[in-house]
């Protein structure tokens with residue numbers, strides 16, 4: 001067994017115990033801490049806490065004690081909490097076998113760093129890059145997989161997905177372009193746009209207070225775009241819960257994962273046009289959606305007045321800024337709002353309308369670690385859907401055009 005610690009992110013301690021031979025010598029040194037004999041089982045912990053925060057938490061202390069007792073491991077720093085043991089859906093080393101960790105280690109060793117620092121710089125100027133990137137990766141991966149098909153412009157044979165109605169309100173394409181231009185300067189035609197999208201969105205999540213998740217790389221870019229499929233397969237904000245369940249389950253997501261992914265709606269903004277009908281004329285009744293809590297209905301109506309039409313007004317999905325959407329509230333506040341009938345989009349509030357999803361809303365509202373863990377796992381899965389690997393696909397030079 002081997003212990004690997006990655007300190008790429010200063011505020012994140014990632015500890016990965018890989019299955020292999022039992023090692024009885026000290027294997028790693030971290031802040032004067034020696035980790036020694038470890039046995040059996042595969043662990044993957046992600047923590048977004050600092051060492052002192054970890055030490056002060058009773059839950060963490062209990063886990064450290066449990067580990068120390070069971071495996072005679074001396075742990076001074078460890079691990080909140082992807083729960084102990086292998087959880088269903090937890091990424092193992094054999095998941096997504098066509099991709100690799102650090103795929104560009106030889107061909108472009110600076111790639112991940114360039115992506116990280118560029119997103120950080122952009123975020124420091126305009127924090128709304130984080131939700132923009134996150135939404136882009138969802139809209140790309142949901143349609144024919146994570147292949148950057150979404151980024152192609154309508155030229156020649158390409159029927160651009162950008163022209164599909166559900167994609168009209170997407171923003172942030174220029175961010176991918178900026179990152180790609182920097183990468184082209186150092187490693188021309190090497191790093192795929194699909195990898196840039198996945199890694200940049202992950203960066204955005206971390207910057208917006210969400211959890212870090214590990215991503216393999218090696219995705220290739222598609223030579224096609226799928227406007228028509230995007231038009232009817234991307235869920236509308238007025239979708240029923242049964243359609244959501246069906247379309248996500250076709251892509252391998254269960255209710256636990258669906259509810260966690262919708263936690264992305266903690267950050268970013270929404271145009272009034274996407275929920276106006278709930279405020280004034282729900283399903284043609286001339287009345288508001290009865291599931292909206294009355295006080296919240298007044299607030300939303302005051303922000304999105306019907307006349308003169310205000311449908312281009314944007315309000316925060318959770319009406320909060322990035323300081324508020326910090327680690328403590330990323331997700332939690334979204335789920336607590338749903339419990340109170342304060343979901344903004346119909347699709348959000350729908351999570352409370354059936355038992356299968358409602359129980360996860362309650363679970364995530366009560367336990368932010370559970371949410372962060374499941375969100376991280378679901379994002380890893382979303383970011384690896386139906387990837388293209390050789391001999392399929394290509395590496396584009398410009399993310400909005402195929403190489404001919």
Ligand code: HEM
Nearest residue numbers: 131132134135138169235236237261264268269270271274
């Ligand atoms: C049932 C599925 C979903 C529907 C119907 C839906 C719909 C929407 C709509 C209508 C908006 C507002 C767009 C605007 O006004 O410009 C939005 C925003 C957003 N969505 Fe979703 N969404 C869904 C799932 C997801 C998932 C799975 C993610 C990510 C994992 C996601 C991430 C976001 C983000 C981050 C924003 C804010 C974008 C920004 O501020 O630029 N959504 N979504």
Ligand SMILES: [Ca+2]
Nearest residue numbers: 140143145149
């Ligand atoms: Ca795609």
